[in-house]
Amino acid sequence: MANKRIAKSNKLNGSDLTNEDLLDAYSTMVLLQALDKRIWIMNRQGKAAIVASSQGHEAAQLGSFWALKHHSVNPWFFPYYRDLGIYLAAGINPAELMIGYMAKKGEPLSGARQFPLHGADLSKRIINQSNVVATQVPHAVGSALASKIRGEQIVSITYFGDGASSEGDVHEAMNFASIHKLPVIFLCENNKYAISVPQKLQMAVDDISLRASGYGMPSDVVDGTDFLQVYNATVEAAQRALDGDGPTLIEAKLERFLPHTSDDDDTRYREPEELQLAKQSSDPVAKFKEFLILNKIMTKEQSAQIDERAKAEVNNATNIAESAGQPDGDDFYEHVYATKVE
Amino acid sequence: MPEINVIEAVRQAMYEEMTRDPEVFLIGEDVGKRGGVFLASEGFLETFGPDRVIDAPLAEDSIAGVSIGAAMRGMRPIAEMQFADFVWPAVNQIIGEAARVHYGTNGQVNVPLVIRSPYGGGVRGGLYHSQSPEAYFAHTPGLKVICPATPYDAKGLLKSAIRDNDPVVFFEHKRTYRAVKGEVPEEEYFLPIGKGEIKKNGAHLSIITYGLMLHYCLEVAEILLSEGIDIEVLDLRTLRPLDQELIVSSVKKTGRAIIVHEDTKALGVGAEVSAIIAEQAFDFLDAPVLRIAGPEVPAMPFATSLEDIFMPNTERIIQAVTQTMAY
Ligand SMILES: Cc1ncc(C[n+]2csc(CCOP(=O)(O)OP(=O)(O)O)c2C)c(N)n1
Ligand SMILES: [Mg+2]
Numbered sequence: 001m002a003n004k005r006i007a008k009s010n011k012l013n014g015s016d017l018t019n020e021d022l023l024d025a026y027s028t029m030v031l032l033q034a035l036d037k038r039i040w041i042m043n044r045q046g047k048a049a050i051v052a053s054s055q056g057h058e059a060a061q062l063g064s065f066w067a068l069k070h071h072s073v074n075p076w077f078f079p080y081y082r083d084l085g086i087y088l089a090a091g092i093n094p095a096e097l098m099i100g101y102m103a104k105k106g107e108p109l110s111g112a113r114q115f116p117l118h119g120a121d122l123s124k125r126i127i128n129q130s131n132v133v134a135t136q137v138p139h140a141v142g143s144a145l146a147s148k149i150r151g152e153q154i155v156s157i158t159y160f161g162d163g164a165s166s167e168g169d170v171h172e173a174m175n176f177a178s179i180h181k182l183p184v185i186f187l188c189e190n191n192k193y194a195i196s197v198p199q200k201l202q203m204a205v206d207d208i209s210l211r212a213s214g215y216g217m218p219s220d221v222v223d224g225t226d227f228l229q230v231y232n233a234t235v236e237a238a239q240r241a242l243d244g245d246g247p248t249l250i251e252a253k254l255e256r257f258l259p260h261t262s263d264d265d266d267t268r269y270r271e272p273e274e275l276q277l278a279k280q281s282s283d284p285v286a287k288f289k290e291f292l293i294l295n296k297i298m299t300k301e302q303s304a305q306i307d308e309r310a311k312a313e314v315n316n317a318t319n320i321a322e323s324a325g326q327p328d329g330d331d332f333y334e335h336v337y338a339t340k341v342e
Numbered sequence: 343m344p345e346i347n348v349i350e351a352v353r354q355a356m357y358e359e360m361t362r363d364p365e366v367f368l369i370g371e372d373v374g375k376r377g378g379v380f381l382a383s384e385g386f387l388e389t390f391g392p393d394r395v396i397d398a399p400l401a402e403d404s405i406a407g408v409s410i411g412a413a414m415r416g417m418r419p420i421a422e423m424q425f426a427d428f429v430w431p432a433v434n435q436i437i438g439e440a441a442r443v444h445y446g447t448n449g450q451v452n453v454p455l456v457i458r459s460p461y462g463g464g465v466r467g468g469l470y471h472s473q474s475p476e477a478y479f480a481h482t483p484g485l486k487v488i489c490p491a492t493p494y495d496a497k498g499l500l501k502s503a504i505r506d507n508d509p510v511v512f513f514e515h516k517r518t519y520r521a522v523k524g525e526v527p528e529e530e531y532f533l534p535i536g537k538g539e540i541k542k543n544g545a546h547l548s549i550i551t552y553g554l555m556l557h558y559c560l561e562v563a564e565i566l567l568s569e570g571i572d573i574e575v576l577d578l579r580t581l582r583p584l585d586q587e588l589i590v591s592s593v594k595k596t597g598r599a600i601i602v603h604e605d606t607k608a609l610g611v612g613a614e615v616s617a618i619i620a621e622q623a624f625d626f627l628d629a630p631v632l633r634i635a636g637p638e639v640p641a642m643p644f645a646t647s648l649e650d651i652f653m654p655n656t657e658r659i660i661q662a663v664t665q666t667m668a669y
Pocket of ligand 2: 161162190
């Protein structure tokens, strides 16, 4: 059985995390935001071919990551293209990530064969094979099946958007996971748009989480811009998984601050007022900061230091990535097969 | 050596590998209590239990996708697609994902997965129980595609496929399941993936084939031997990677080639084989390469008379041989 129960949140901060944990998470969030903003600039400078920004999604990614970090030994992550936060939190350094966005030599996930964030880092237990939306969801369920067959106490988690939730892959995967009570968490980052298509043209329900009941699976809707809400919901889901009680669907409602990708023009389908409002009311980084300062977990001076550190780290990452070379193609034909045919 | 049929060979291969390695598991529709619709896994549920013999919901995409996820974690799933005609919902996961994982992760992750599926016609299966979809998969780098024709090959290749570290699509011709019998050694053996076999040596003409058609071609070779035509019959066994060396050496020896398969002709396996011959053995040819294959209709019709029009048969093969020899 699970070795870590949820500590009752008797602390002021409303979770079982220490204040140091929270500062650590916040620092990562600030770094994530700074890195993400820089990457967007790199795209506009013609140095990064394509970017899908995580801005607006920070709390959903980091809140769930921190929950698994504290409540599951060796969790497996099956994220999607918007989940820069997962990679950063898992310990892939900003320079390596920047190298990925610039498709330079030394890219750790796919050797720059794939779009940014695609490929794998087995040492961090992250696999995100494909650009084909939702295909990672059954992979996560298969990973959970492997854990169950082997009798391992390991949680697998997969991330996907509201758009992806319409794919058969997601439905089939949720059904399968529920039948076999697999230790997997489905985390939907609902930013209300699939590129330009608003949620009301994607589905006839307001909450994607409603779908869980169709599979006999518990679900939770959280404010995906609130780190601690996502954290606590994920802790509960992880506990359920480790107790052998099966999967959970968590719907994290949040806002996408930038166009779908750097190739998109969101002024074609999104009112500027709507976006402005979203940024004001739903900025996960601003919210987290305010919470920490209000609760005296962080001082303004500490906050400024965190910002400075992030800036320096991003500058450093940019320099390293800019000076990296192109992949030389020596291994172009390598790794088509793992077992070679003589 | 005991004589068994193809379905028994498949059953033995899976049984032995599941007994040996607890990381091997079987998943598919009706593979549990029912033992598979063709009884390939008869008795497995009792022996290996429900964790390793999984009756999947009727959802092929997730049968493949979940298997891929487990394989990414190092398990060795055998995923059964009940009929090859129903593999299409899973193609996104098989061709789109499984084939590309090793390349896409720069060699970090591999997918030791076997997709098994009964295929082929001549069984009154109509449009949706007769299909031969092997060329679609064989077109895909990253996959290995096997189409055995005999019990010996089916068992030896399936065992190799289960131990292989790549995704293997393993097509078993339904007509061969019970109709084709052959000797299989009692001791353990493996056959190499990617190697064809000369099933009959000959000097005058090479017939290159695989699957059920192998047996038609062997029959033709025997009939025509009495007329003094000495045919070599090459069974490809694996379609990807193709045994180019064997194809080329056989054609260099005989100077004539016919390719026979049940799948439709245009842009198929026969086209690839004849291109290999053109590229690598052109100077040795005494006659144009011919292809005997399924006709250009979407799939095999249901009525016996219509099915007969679709299926290549010994007469058509003999006609092609005669034409090639007379050139
Ligand atoms: C199967 C598939 N169809 C279409 C696309 C093109 N596409 C990429 S992302 C996307 C929208 C996805 O929206 P959502 O799942 O809500 O994620 P978000 O980008 O909003 O985070 C589309 C249509 C794709 N990559 N894969
Ligand atoms: Mg979306």
